[in-house]
Amino acid sequence: MGAITLLPSAHRDNGWYELLPEEPLAAPLSGTVEADVVVVGAGFTGLAAARRLGELRPDAQIRLVEAGRIGNGAAGRSSGFAIDHAHNVRSEGFASTEEFERQQIELNRSGLAYLEEAVSTHNINCDWSWSGKTHAACTVRGVADLKHFAKTLDRIDEPYEVLDNDAMADRLGINYYRRGVHTPGTALMQPAALCRGLAGNMPANVAVHEESPVTWMDAGPPHELWTDEGTVRTPEVLLANNGYLTGFGYYRRHLIPVITWGSMTRQLTDDEAATIGGPLTWGVIPSAPSGTTVRRLPDDRILVRNVYSYSRHSLAGGRKRDRAGRSHRRAFEARFPTLTHVSFEYTWGGPLSMARNGEPVFGKLKDGVYAACVHNGTGLSRGTICGKLIAEMMCGMDSGLLEAMIGRGRPNRNAPDPILGWGVDLYAQRLRLRSGREM
Numbered sequence: 001m002g003a004i005t006l007l008p009s010a011h012r013d014n015g016w017y018e019l020l021p022e023e024p025l026a027a028p029l030s031g032t033v034e035a036d037v038v039v040v041g042a043g044f045t046g047l048a049a050a051r052r053l054g055e056l057r058p059d060a061q062i063r064l065v066e067a068g069r070i071g072n073g074a075a076g077r078s079s080g081f082a083i084d085h086a087h088n089v090r091s092e093g094f095a096s097t098e099e100f101e102r103q104q105i106e107l108n109r110s111g112l113a114y115l116e117e118a119v120s121t122h123n124i125n126c127d128w129s130w131s132g133k134t135h136a137a138c139t140v141r142g143v144a145d146l147k148h149f150a151k152t153l154d155r156i157d158e159p160y161e162v163l164d165n166d167a168m169a170d171r172l173g174i175n176y177y178r179r180g181v182h183t184p185g186t187a188l189m190q191p192a193a194l195c196r197g198l199a200g201n202m203p204a205n206v207a208v209h210e211e212s213p214v215t216w217m218d219a220g221p222p223h224e225l226w227t228d229e230g231t232v233r234t235p236e237v238l239l240a241n242n243g244y245l246t247g248f249g250y251y252r253r254h255l256i257p258v259i260t261w262g263s264m265t266r267q268l269t270d271d272e273a274a275t276i277g278g279p280l281t282w283g284v285i286p287s288a289p290s291g292t293t294v295r296r297l298p299d300d301r302i303l304v305r306n307v308y309s310y311s312r313h314s315l316a317g318g319r320k321r322d323r324a325g326r327s328h329r330r331a332f333e334a335r336f337p338t339l340t341h342v343s344f345e346y347t348w349g350g351p352l353s354m355a356r357n358g359e360p361v362f363g364k365l366k367d368g369v370y371a372a373c374v375h376n377g378t379g380l381s382r383g384t385i386c387g388k389l390i391a392e393m394m395c396g397m398d399s400g401l402l403e404a405m406i407g408r409g410r411p412n413r414n415a416p417d418p419i420l421g422w423g424v425d426l427y428a429q430r431l432r433l434r435s436g437r438e439m
């Protein structure tokens, strides 16, 4: 190993993060220091892993090292759905075998429980609510997909509620969707506030270092990790840095880096909010995989997310961001015709990493180097449980859930660039066209 070839960087454009009060930096890594374990990356995976390591090894010095500000990476740029089921109702893998799917749901629910435990123990102020998620359709194809989804839920004995056009209008306060399937087991929250709250309530033996990108690693053990201002020597490293794992030389040809975008309106006035009625907060997931996710937020803003594209770089700006903003605008105005004059205050992109076969990177990579990466769009719950389980694995523990993760496959290999990028963008374009009004 040597220079880290892919590093994250992020604009100050993320609405969730910008709405938080300013906080001082958690001490960047500086000087030459020792650690028993270094966790690289403070998204949901790294935050859960550091917490669990701190709990299980109270005498060890754990260091959590994050390239940017906590809450301004992908985790804090997400739409804030901590999901218990598969995200995509059309996904072929969803309930292809009941046993497998029940296990996946158990994994996600354990992640949710670990998050909720921290939120309630430390009173983390992140608008956490068990609002569930509503899968919504406004096209004939979307309605058919939801029927298929409901049948699948029946097969695995999962509760849900079917909502017709009127019930959707009552539930959401807008008249756009023809049908919905509501499932209760998803939590919604302000994701950047949750990340910050988790980082601020670590066990006493976990040191958190922000703005400390690891730019060089000399592999051992002991391993030496270098940042701009410091060096840390450690027998064990956990890479919880999602797609940036490739920058450390692992799975370069296996991960698919994409960017997706979100926009958030300014706060509605009381009169504007009154035009949409409905409860104060809800979350809609589109029936089409490339459709628009929508949230009504407790502080009377609306969030929309859509558009994917291939990108090996974490910066999402320029024309791509403008295009995403226009797509968000169309989706917003179609759903909220009484609010077409309401502007977006923020539009941002965020990186995620996918695998073509949906498999994660989980386990030991080499002597003293572990990784828990690639959660295919459900990283809030899945990243959390993977972070917790990898910490338990590093401490020699055993459990059914850990076995389940160890038994998973690994991401399969892709075509090289630029063919991979063309393929992903073409696929995304096809999905967009098929989505029609679900966009």
Ligand SMILES: Cc1cc2nc3c(=O)[nH]c(=O)nc-3n(C[C@H](O)[C@H](O)[C@H](O)COP(=O)(O)OP(=O)(O)OC[C@H]3O[C@@H](n4cnc5c(N)ncnc54)[C@H](O)[C@@H]3O)c2cc1C
Binding pocket: 004, 006, 007, 008, 040, 041, 042, 043, 044, 045, 046, 065, 066, 067, 068, 073, 074, 075, 076, 077, 078, 079, 080, 081, 082, 083, 212, 213, 214, 215, 240, 241, 242, 243, 244, 259, 260, 261, 262, 305, 349, 350, 351, 352, 372, 373, 374, 375, 376, 377, 378, 379, 380, 381, 383
């Ligand atoms: C717009 C958007 C909406 C989304 N909505 C949802 C949603 O509603 N629900 C859901 O479950 N998922 C959602 N996702 C996906 C979710 O954000 C990811 O699955 C999740 O963040 C993965 O968590 P992670 O901790 O594994 O990785 P990340 O959150 O990507 O965290 C990895 C961290 O590693 C750091 N890092 C990388 N390299 C280095 C280095 N060399 N040195 C130090 N630090 C480094 C990065 O800065 C980053 O903070 C969304 C993503 C986006 C972009």
